[in-house]
Amino acid sequence: MPRPNFVVFLTDDQAYCDLGCMGATDLETPHLDALAASGALLLDWYSNSPVCSPSRASLLTGRYPGNAGVRSILRGHRTATGLPREVPTIATALRTLGYRTAMFGKWHLGHALGSRPHEHGFEESFGFMARCIDYYSHIFYSTWRSARRGSTTCGRTVARSGPTAATSRSWSRSAPWSTCAAPPAGTGPSSST
Secondary structure, three states: OOOOOOOEEOOOOHHHHHHHHHHHOOOOOOHHHHHEEEHHHHHHHHHHOOOHHHHHHHHHHOOOHHHOOOOOOOOOEEEEEOOOOOOOOOOHHHHOOOOEEEEEEEEOOOOOOOOOHHOOOOOEEEOOOOOOOOOOOOOOOOEEEHHOOOOOOOOOOOOHHHHHHHHHHHHHHOOOEEEEEEEEOOOOOOOOO
């Protein structure tokens, strides 16, 4: 039997009832509802933290925040340490099983060397390194892209993810794959959701 491909969605400030497939009547989420209808819908989840960085660390490592090395929201400066390099993630575990791995969206688990997505098992990455990014202003935040190739781009706007997305589409023919999708809308005062 072939191994399954899977996608993990991590969204900040989303309530259980904010999806149509979970009963929302005030929000329309047709694409997520379709994914839920065609795949596995997991009905129980308890976050290990009420804030983003520690809950992300817990989801990706399977550990409580303190045991993952991320106890609080990480600052957004370029030397912010975060998830320690020696802490295994779901991506590092899947890589040993032959999976291709990618991370798209908000990382928020550290800027410093040793804390970046490619140092935690993600072959491809595209998104924002820090917190509080919104879809409108994009100010004071850095972007990153394809860290495994060593290129880091800093700027105020989001670059298109075309080549990375195209690479991921070709994975379906080469090996099982897993993607973590964390939309970049943030939780700061400038967020408009």
